[in-house]
Amino acid sequence: MPGHNDCGLPPDLFAAACRLLEELTAISSASGDAAGLERAAALLARELAARGLEAAVSRGLPGREGLAALPVLVARGAGAGESPLLLIGHLDTVLPAAPPRRQDGRLVATGAVDMKAGFAALVGALDLLARRGVAPPADLLVVAVPDEEVAGELSRAAVASWGAAARALWVLEPGEPGSEPGAETLVGGRRGMFGWRLDAHGTAAHSGLHLARGRSALLAAARWCLAAADAPAPGAPAVNVGRLVAGDATFVDGLATAHAWLGTDRQLNVVPDRAVAEGEVRFTRAADGETAARRLETLAGEIGSATGTALAFSRGPTIPPVDPRGPQRPWCDRAVALAAARGWRLEVEEERGGISFPNFLPDPGRVPVLDGLGPVGGGMHTRDEYVDLASFARRIVLLADLLQADAAARG
Numbered sequence: 001m002p003g004h005n006d007c008g009l010p011p012d013l014f015a016a017a018c019r020l021l022e023e024l025t026a027i028s029s030a031s032g033d034a035a036g037l038e039r040a041a042a043l044l045a046r047e048l049a050a051r052g053l054e055a056a057v058s059r060g061l062p063g064r065e066g067l068a069a070l071p072v073l074v075a076r077g078a079g080a081g082e083s084p085l086l087l088i089g090h091l092d093t094v095l096p097a098a099p100p101r102r103q104d105g106r107l108v109a110t111g112a113v114d115m116k117a118g119f120a121a122l123v124g125a126l127d128l129l130a131r132r133g134v135a136p137p138a139d140l141l142v143v144a145v146p147d148e149e150v151a152g153e154l155s156r157a158a159v160a161s162w163g164a165a166a167r168a169l170w171v172l173e174p175g176e177p178g179s180e181p182g183a184e185t186l187v188g189g190r191r192g193m194f195g196w197r198l199d200a201h202g203t204a205a206h207s208g209l210h211l212a213r214g215r216s217a218l219l220a221a222a223r224w225c226l227a228a229a230d231a232p233a234p235g236a237p238a239v240n241v242g243r244l245v246a247g248d249a250t251f252v253d254g255l256a257t258a259h260a261w262l263g264t265d266r267q268l269n270v271v272p273d274r275a276v277a278e279g280e281v282r283f284t285r286a287a288d289g290e291t292a293a294r295r296l297e298t299l300a301g302e303i304g305s306a307t308g309t310a311l312a313f314s315r316g317p318t319i320p321p322v323d324p325r326g327p328q329r330p331w332c333d334r335a336v337a338l339a340a341a342r343g344w345r346l347e348v349e350e351e352r353g354g355i356s357f358p359n360f361l362p363d364p365g366r367v368p369v370l371d372g373l374g375p376v377g378g379g380m381h382t383r384d385e386y387v388d389l390a391s392f393a394r395r396i397v398l399l400a401d402l403l404q405a406d407a408a409a410r411g
């Protein structure tokens with residue numbers, strides 16, 4: 001395997017980690033496949049138990065009987081109490097498994113990079129620590145959820161409950177290739193978001209006889225959308241206008257049937273008195289989200305008075321961001337230095353776009369979050385999904401180095 005032992009990983013430990021990853025990916029565990037997920041969780045539980053953690057697989061979450069009863073793996077170190085070091089990932093995959101195969105320094109397998117390799121790397125890291133004669137942090141709490149790929153309630157609930165008091169959250173999701181060959185990323189921040197809606201009411205009028213008496217809700221909403229989505233500065237909140245429906249009120253409010261008017265000349269002689277726009281805003285700091293919401297609301301007032309229409313802006317619940325300048329910053333820097341000491345370049349992604357585990361923390365600003373700790377690869381969610389085995393080796397060492405540094409920092 002090219003590059004596997006230039007980063008401080010003994011070949012026998014690398015071989016064992018690869019075997020485990022092959023075994024894990026050979027088990028089909030698509031979201032919703034309870035039996036397959038149970039087998040994958042049982043295998044991982046056995047491996048973690050063999051390394052001194054108290055591991056158990058249960059159906060659903062204790063005390064949350066309303067949630068799906070899919071297998072959740074929880075493995076605790078002897079000192080995992082109220083505020084553990086929480087390591088989290090998911091065992092479900094989008095596709096059912098195809099047989100794994102090795103090819104050109106890669107393991108091509110279902111869920112290889114997203115994200116069974118993250119768990120296999122953790123097991124490899126525990127082996128490497130044992131080889132060094134170093135104990136991992138005693139308050140380790142490893143949780144593997146079964147429904148991340150379907151934005152499942154167990155994933156959200158697990159992070160919300162175990163993450164609320166955790167002293168840190170480490171996420172075993174994959175990193176990405178970095179800016180130069182051989183470089184890889186760690187996720188230091190994730191954008192948060194909220195959905196929004198604009199309701200516009202104008203005045204209908206016959207376009208042939210009384211055009212000037214009409215107040216077009218369509219034109220007002222379009223103006224608002226253009227202003228709202230105006231090219232943001234780098235790092236500023238990004239507004240996406242996802243939908244704009246406008247026309248006369250019977251068309252917009254009765255769209256389920258009135259959509260048949262599209263392509264006909266029905267109501268084309270009426271100044272449209274109704275419009276609805278919907279979209280979302282993504283941002284890296286909680287305060288930026290609030291500023292963006294205020295700007296959109298102000299715009300609605302201004303454009304409403306300028307056009308003689310009523311524009312009402314409303315927003316949905318906020319999913320909080322992970323601020324890249326948050327409490328994880330020193331840990332990100334430490335990870336970068338640890339990688340450099342092993343001869344490779346780790347870069348910090350400041351704002352990954354997708355909503356993921358850390359966004360479900362009750363307060364992501366309180367908890368140091370190290371995300372994207374897993375190895376890189378490609379073809380996620382496809383039949384060509386693979387993990388780069390050189391990266392797999394690097395991440396095993398990085399995880400071991402981080403766990404060792406954490407244990408040392410805690411004395």
Ligand SMILES: [Zn+2]
Nearest residue numbers: 114115148173
């Ligand atoms: Zn994933």
